[in-house]
Amino acid sequence: MARSTVHIVALIASLALVSNTSAEGLAPYKIVGDGIAESLTGSPGDPARGRALVLARTTTCILCHSGPFPETRFQGDLAPDLTGAGNRWTVSQLRLRMVDASRFNPDTIMPSYYRNDGLVRVGRNFTGKPILSAAEIEDIVAYLATLRN
Ligand code: HEC
DSSP states (O other): OOHHHHHHHHHHHHHHHHHHTSTTSOOOOOOBTTBOOSOSSSSOOOHHHHHHHHHSGGGOHHHHOOOSOTTOSOOOOSSOOOTTHHHHSOHHHHHHHHHOGGGTOTTOOSOOTTOOSSOSSOOGGGTTSOSSOHHHHHHHHHHHHTOOO
């Protein structure tokens, strides 16, 4: 191979590596039983950021759920109250539910927040991208785990 060809091949290989880890890609995860045991980012999430995300309009959680959110008047009643979710579910189960709630209930109305294939009813902006990032999923999981009563 000519020297310049080798350089081009190396360049293409390195670009492929970069695009693998781009913001739009999914971090690999392994479903074991009814959960995902390992953090999607390799580190624990931040519960305070997770709480803020659950309350944020962008995640739409409280359109369906209620919970221990005294500062918010309007909360949903289409889904279980999130109070005590950390007692009812392990961290591993909470993570899988956030990634893909349809694993627990194939007919669920809860969005799959970390899946980019086979989604129905996704807005155009979301096509091909997970709704939340791996770090956001971990923050929310960390927060839900604190909801013990
Ligand atoms: C469109 C409605 C909807 C949205 C939006 C939604 N969920 Fe859900 N969620 C549900 C329903 C319905 C269930 C009950 C189980 C099922 O049908 O999947 C549920 C179940 C859960 C559970 C288990 C509840 C329990 O303790 O039994 C958790 C935890 C949860 N959702 C967290 C969230 C979080 C966090 C968000 C936002 C990032 C969210 N959900 C967004 C509808 C929704």
